[in-house]
Amino acid sequence: SKFIAVMVFVTHMCGCIWYGVIFTNDCWAPRESLQRGGLDNAECSCARGDPMCAEWNWMVRYDVALWESEDQTISKYLTAIYFAIVTLSTVGYGDITPTNDMEKVYAVCLALAGALVFAFCIGSISSLAQQTNVTEQILEEEMHGLTDFLRYNAVPRRLSHKLRFQLNYATKKAPHVSHNVLDSMPRMLRLEVLEQLPLMGDVMQFPFWRDMDTDCRARILSLCRPCALEKNEFVYHSLDVGTEMYFILKGEIDIVDVHNLTQDKKKPGEMLGELGMFPESFPFRTHSARARGGGCELLELSRADMLQHMKPFFPDVYQSIRDYAQEQLKHIDLASLKHAMGERSKFRCKMLAQNSSVFRDLKAQVKRRGRGVMQGVSKVTAFGAKTHNASVRRGSASSVEDNGAPEPPGGTGSMGSSYDSKLRPPPILSD
DSSP: OHHHHHHHHHHHHHHHHHHHHHHHSOOEEEHHHHHHHOGGGOOOOSOTTOTTEEEOSHHHHHOHHHHHOSSOHHHHHHHHHHHHHHHHTTOOOSSSOOOSHHHHHHHHHHHHHHHHHHHHHHHHHHHHHHOOOHHHHHHHHHHHHHHHHHHHTTOOHHHHHHHHHHHHHHHHHOHHHHOOGGGGSOHHHHHHHHHTSHHHHHHTTSHHHHTSOHHHHHHHHTTOEEEEEOTTOEEEOTTSOOOEEEEEEESOEEEEOTTSOEEEEEOTTOEEOGGGGOTTTOSSOSSEEEESSSOEEEEEEEHHHIIIIIHHHOHHHHHHHHHHHHHHGGGOOHHHHHHHHHHHHHHHTHHHHHHHHHHHHHHHHHHHHHHHHHHHHHHHHHHHHHHHHHHHHHHHHHHHHHHSSOOOTTOSSHHHHHHHHHHSOOHHHHO
16 A cells, blocks of 8 residues: 555656646747648747747647646646656657657656666565565465475375365464464563464353463463364374373364273363373373364363473462363273283384393303303313323323432422423413
8 A cells, every 4th residue: 555655646746747847848839830840840939929839848749629728627637647657657658748858858857767666666566465474474484394394205195285284274273373473572462462362262162261360371372282183083092102181172072992982072172181191190091082073173282381381380270180180080991901001012012022032042042052161171171181190190100210219399400390380281271
């Protein structure tokens, strides 16, 4: 609108000046010259009021009857505006042209200004075409990033469509989650803005949210992430680790046990998966949750956000959710869950168990081989000692025959040193 207003004002001013040029330059040309030489060769060579001369300007050349008329002011204004628009837009039809030097100077200036105005118009129109609000711009950037990621990883088309739909839905349902534009606002103003979001209107129909004060409701909702489900789509599966809980806004959710049988259904306004927020009570999901029909809408709250923001600031709400979760433990079939978890554990640890069995067998085999090696070493050692003792005895007998008496083992002679070396077992046996 600002751009259009500027263009209208500029065109109006240029048209008025073009019409005013007629009166700033009182031009009269000889009638004979006009009839003989044509309109292009006319010169302002006559004085005003000369009976042999006539007025000469761009409007006379365009339409003499219009110039001489006194009751067609609007037509004269529109004619001037027409010339200004044609010249500024660099179209230049040529049906209206300057007839004297003053008009030519103004026409040149207007043509030069037209080039600038044309460039300004093109730039402004391009800017208007590309201009979007902050939320749409952030959504477009996230969508481009998501598209590149899906294309690079060759994600199936159906899953890609679901991801794009979820991103678009979450941004429109809770725009404060997409960008932090509200973080710079004062707290009270921020709460008032959150109260006007579409998400706030959806939760106000349920007593759990309606009974909260404004501050509590707005702060908890700012932690939640909206999500939409298709028909028969699972929210979570039984025996999985739970780190989120859900608030149902629209649609119904079937509660399915470990035997894939529907045991109950949750309606809008109820909570779902609250046991996953308290792993000390139960470490895994006790059931599966599946959307009964299409168009189910939920709010997801993570355990980390609950412990970091809800528990310290709103302990009463935290405790009420905890009490509700403890109440649900009374309706759990512990025997079926224990058996199902045992089967799952046995299956997912099968390979590790096989590896452990192989390792134990290998360790036993190595141990048996080690005992055999030690027994062989003992036999070799005994045989070597026996052979060594026999050789010692033979050496002693020979020494007695030669010298009459053997030298004691601790003697200082050469025989004593040799004797000691013979008593030492071979290095391989001593080790």
